[in-house]
Amino acid sequence: MHSAQPHPDTSVPLNLLEAVNQALRHAMEADENVVVLGEDIATNGGVFRATEGLKETFGFRRVMDTPLAENLIAGLAVGMASQGLKPVAEIQFMGFIYAALEQLISHAARLRNRTRGRLSCPLVIRAPFGGGIHAPEHHSESTEALFAHIPGLRVVIPSSPARAYGLLRAAIACPDPVLFLEPKRLYRLQRLPVELEDEPLPLDRCFTLRAGEDVSLISWGAMIHETLAAAEQLAAEDIKAEVIDVATLNPLDRDTLIATASKTGRVVIVHEAPHNGGFGAEIAATLASDALMHLLAPIERVTGYDCPMPYFAMEQHYMPSVERIVAAAKRTLEY
Amino acid sequence: MFTSTPYDMHHRLPDLPENTDWPRLVDGYRHMALIRTFDKKAVNLQRTGKLGTYASCLGAEAIATAGGMALHDGDYFVPYYRDHATQYLRGVPLYQILQYWGGDERGNAFPTDTPAARDLPNCVPIATQLTQAAGIATKAKLGHEQAAVLATCGDGATSRGDFHEALNVAGVWQLPLVVMVNNNQWAISVPRSLQTASDTIAQKAVAAGIEGFQVDGNDLPAMLETLDYALDKARHGKGATLIEAVSYRLSDHTTADDAGRYRKASDLHAAWQREPVARLRQTLADAGHWDAEQEKKWQADCQQQVDNAVETYLNQPPQAPTDMLDYLYAELPEALKAQRQHLLQQQPGGHHA
Numbered sequence: 282m283h284s285a286q287p288h289p290d291t292s293v294p295l296n297l298l299e300a301v302n303q304a305l306r307h308a309m310e311a312d313e314n315v316v317v318l319g320e321d322i323a324t325n326g327g328v329f330r331a332t333e334g335l336k337e338t339f340g341f342r343r344v345m346d347t348p349l350a351e352n353l354i355a356g357l358a359v360g361m362a363s364q365g366l367k368p369v370a371e372i373q374f375m376g377f378i379y380a381a382l383e384q385l386i387s388h389a390a391r392l393r394n395r396t397r398g399r400l401s402c403p404l405v406i407r408a409p410f411g412g413g414i415h416a417p418e419h420h421s422e423s424t425e426a427l428f429a430h431i432p433g434l435r436v437v438i439p440s441s442p443a444r445a446y447g448l449l450r451a452a453i454a455c456p457d458p459v460l461f462l463e464p465k466r467l468y469r470l471q472r473l474p475v476e477l478e479d480e481p482l483p484l485d486r487c488f489t490l491r492a493g494e495d496v497s498l499i500s501w502g503a504m505i506h507e508t509l510a511a512a513e514q515l516a517a518e519d520i521k522a523e524v525i526d527v528a529t530l531n532p533l534d535r536d537t538l539i540a541t542a543s544k545t546g547r548v549v550i551v552h553e554a555p556h557n558g559g560f561g562a563e564i565a566a567t568l569a570s571d572a573l574m575h576l577l578a579p580i581e582r583v584t585g586y587d588c589p590m591p592y593f594a595m596e597q598h599y600m601p602s603v604e605r606i607v608a609a610a611k612r613t614l615e616y
Numbered sequence: 617m618f619t620s621t622p623y624d625m626h627h628r629l630p631d632l633p634e635n636t637d638w639p640r641l642v643d644g645y646r647h648m649a650l651i652r653t654f655d656k657k658a659v660n661l662q663r664t665g666k667l668g669t670y671a672s673c674l675g676a677e678a679i680a681t682a683g684g685m686a687l688h689d690g691d692y693f694v695p696y697y698r699d700h701a702t703q704y705l706r707g708v709p710l711y712q713i714l715q716y717w718g719g720d721e722r723g724n725a726f727p728t729d730t731p732a733a734r735d736l737p738n739c740v741p742i743a744t745q746l747t748q749a750a751g752i753a754t755k756a757k758l759g760h761e762q763a764a765v766l767a768t769c770g771d772g773a774t775s776r777g778d779f780h781e782a783l784n785v786a787g788v789w790q791l792p793l794v795v796m797v798n799n800n801q802w803a804i805s806v807p808r809s810l811q812t813a814s815d816t817i818a819q820k821a822v823a824a825g826i827e828g829f830q831v832d833g834n835d836l837p838a839m840l841e842t843l844d845y846a847l848d849k850a851r852h853g854k855g856a857t858l859i860e861a862v863s864y865r866l867s868d869h870t871t872a873d874d875a876g877r878y879r880k881a882s883d884l885h886a887a888w889q890r891e892p893v894a895r896l897r898q899t900l901a902d903a904g905h906w907d908a909e910q911e912k913k914w915q916a917d918c919q920q921q922v923d924n925a926v927e928t929y930l931n932q933p934p935q936a937p938t939d940m941l942d943y944l945y946a947e948l949p950e951a952l953k954a955q956r957q958h959l960l961q962q963q964p965g966g967h968h969a
Contacts, residue, residue: 316758342758348788353747353781360751363736364692366758368751387741388748394943396737397725401946433944456946485949532949 292443292474297467300442300475301331301407304449305369307477309339312367315453318345319354319371319407328373329409329468355381355406359388362404362458369453375410375462376419382427389458390433402458405449409465411503411553412600415593422590423502423554428460429530429563435459435484436530440467440505443475444482444528451481459484464503485529487537493521496610497541499564500551501527504601508551511606522610530560535567542568546577547613551601556584578616581609627889629835629899636837638905644685644836645900646914648677648893651701653918654710655867657926658717662871666930668719672867673698675834678892679798679861681705682839683766686847692756693735694749694767696742698798702768706732710925715932721943722935743773746782746795753791753856764850766794766843772803774820775811783824786856793856794846798833800865805878821858833861834892837899866891937963 295303309315317332323346326333336344347354351372358368372378385406392402412421429436435457439445445463452459490505491512500508505526512522523541527533542548548568550561565580583601591599655674661667673680676698684705687693693706700713707730716723716738724737736752739745749767756763773779774797786793797817801808814820821828827849831842839861846857864887868875875884900906936942937959941952948956 345754348781348785350777350781350784352777353750353785356744356747356778356782357751357754357785360694360736360748360753361755362751363748364734364752364755366755383741383744384747387744393946394940395721395724396943397722397939398943399725399728399733400736435945485951532945532951535951 291478292476294472295442295446295475296469296472297439297442297445297463298329298331298469299472300446301449301463302333303475303477304446304453305332305335306338308369308450308453309335309343314365315367315369316343316345316361317369317371318347318357320347320349320373322346322371327371329465331407331463332371351377351380352384355384355389358404358406359384359392359402362389362402363392363400367403367453369405369407372406372408374416374420375408375424376422378406378408381406385428385434385458385460386431390431393457394433401456403456405452405459405461407461407463409468410462411464411466412590412593412596413466413503415596418592421593421596423552423585425462425530426554426558426560429560431531433458434531436462437484438462438464438502438528438530440464440502440526440528442473444488444526446475446477447479447482448484448528451484454481455484462502466503467506470506485532485534487534488526488528489523489537489541490526491522491524493523493545495521495545496547496549496613497523497525497545498549498551498606498610499525499527499538499541501530502553504551504553507601507603508606510603511610514603514607515610520610520614527564533563533567535571538564538567539571542572543575546575547610548576549581549583549606549609549613551583551606553585553600555587556582557587559584578613581613583609627895629837629895632837632899632903638900638903640685640840641837641896642900642905644681644840645893645896645906647681647684647701647705648836648896649914650918650921651677651681651704652893653915654700654713654922654925657922658714659867659871661714661926667714667717669870669872670717671697671870673700675800675864675866675887675891676798677701678836678839678896679796679833679863682836682843683768683796686840686843687731687766688763688847688851689731690761690763691731691847691851692749692752692763692765693732694745694752694765695736695738696745696769696773697738697740698770699738699768703732703735706730706735708732709928710922711928711932714925714929718929720932720935721939722932743769743776743778745769746773746778749795750782750785750791750793753786753793754789756792757789757853762851764792764794764847766796766847768796768798770803771797771799771801771808771811771817772806773797774817780820780824783821783826783856783858787825790853790855792850792853794843794850794859795856796843796859796861798863799860800863802865802869802875802879804869804873805875816860818858818860824858826856826858828858828860830860830862833863834890834895836892836896863892
């Protein structure tokens, strides 16, 4: 378990977007092989400004505006990474990442394996994901489960500025390919203390954000926000919820998940993505096999509906709410 | 922006100039003859169950040999999957090429003390290697390496977005990239005429703002001249080049294919009249640089080299089943340790779960 508590005297207040920006900046300062590329990331600093100021500091050779082709961006990154650069490529929105899938599945995730370690692919693909910001069509999806299914590709999702900084530094340093999904609803939500001097965070551990004995709430990404709010509401009714931020979907820290389920016996998994085949199913299956004797109630999943992410007029009906999480937790307690 | 050299493919190669580097062409001929012997053996190994599905390079010998000869040690090679001659010339031993087609990823673990050490392995998903080659070219450019990247593909690959995306960025970024298309007239069963309405593939360079050439891919001297120019240009920061090497696939697509279903016997017969190996041999013989005695000796030598490679290939120890997990990540993640243990127990001597 890691909780990444910042030291109040050396930490700085950053929102999640600023934390991403600082992580990129510091990684580029620390290692000249780190380059960033993507659409609108250089002069414009990225459509969300995640790469703001990098071109001014590091120059256009290390901060590259690419032609508008996501498949190209991924292929460039694979080629660069195969020869020792550490490219951090931005896909502007997750809804546009599918053109890059072939490069990620057939090449990035396999290169080390299929060359028996001769070549490797230490790239990071960053993509903002998730709904809740009234964005255009195709700008709000959460399809992380597609990627978590790919052996060899790490899938990392921060849920706070501190974890965004620490996990992105770790992802860039990591010798394996990493898909780094940024919950854009949290980008500017709040400034929180971020410790910039710490060791990078581990890429294969869940974070326990709140300890409790009565029910385990398991989530990741922007939904951590609702999940923590639900835990707070439950606490008001003297129900002690444990909140786990999965954070690294692949490889999955099954031990922490099994431990919390074994402790509380009641589990609610929360994700924004659709229910059917969502990553919650993998966690539920793990707990059903490895924590079965400790479970006191059926595992609940609070998720999006099995439909495409609705255009923004209806997105509030789609997104899991605090109320749905609280109700699910109570169902497990009343079972 | 693009140039077409005569490629009407007369049976004989065009006359060569006074200053022809004959020793280089003799070397080229030796390589081409060796790889043809190798190719024939590889097909036979597949037919007798000792190799998996294999993509023959019959008819592509001049193209791939020229690639291997024109590349410098500091350059990069990004192949598709009919480039055995180039891979061999970059330092991949013949047995290892067999090992790859024998279903064993160790065939991609090229020797670390050869130029091949940095090259990408065969690329099966069509054209996807081309954007990667652009990425490698970007790396070479950023590092002021004065190195060129040679990437290959077939004519079918030119229908994919990857091909155009790679050429496009190579133009915009002035990348040290040479994309060489082996236009062998076939993408499995679909002819060149159904891939594009363009008169040539080379002219697609125009849209990308780079130089393009159409060359007789059955003419080793012409291929060498074109590649020397394009790779040298790349090394000197003068930008990217598209080369359309016109040839004819004399084999099936792979050993799993039967070209008799879609290819006219008369077309194949005509193509054999201008195949690259015999044409170069004739030119060398006519100029007094090759004779029947040398041919006999070299053919025996080729056979010996290939036989040795086959023996080495067939005597490789089996992989550990755990290799399928052990090279996936830099370090085996905790999450995979139970699966690895399970694999270990599946092995002879282990306990079945």
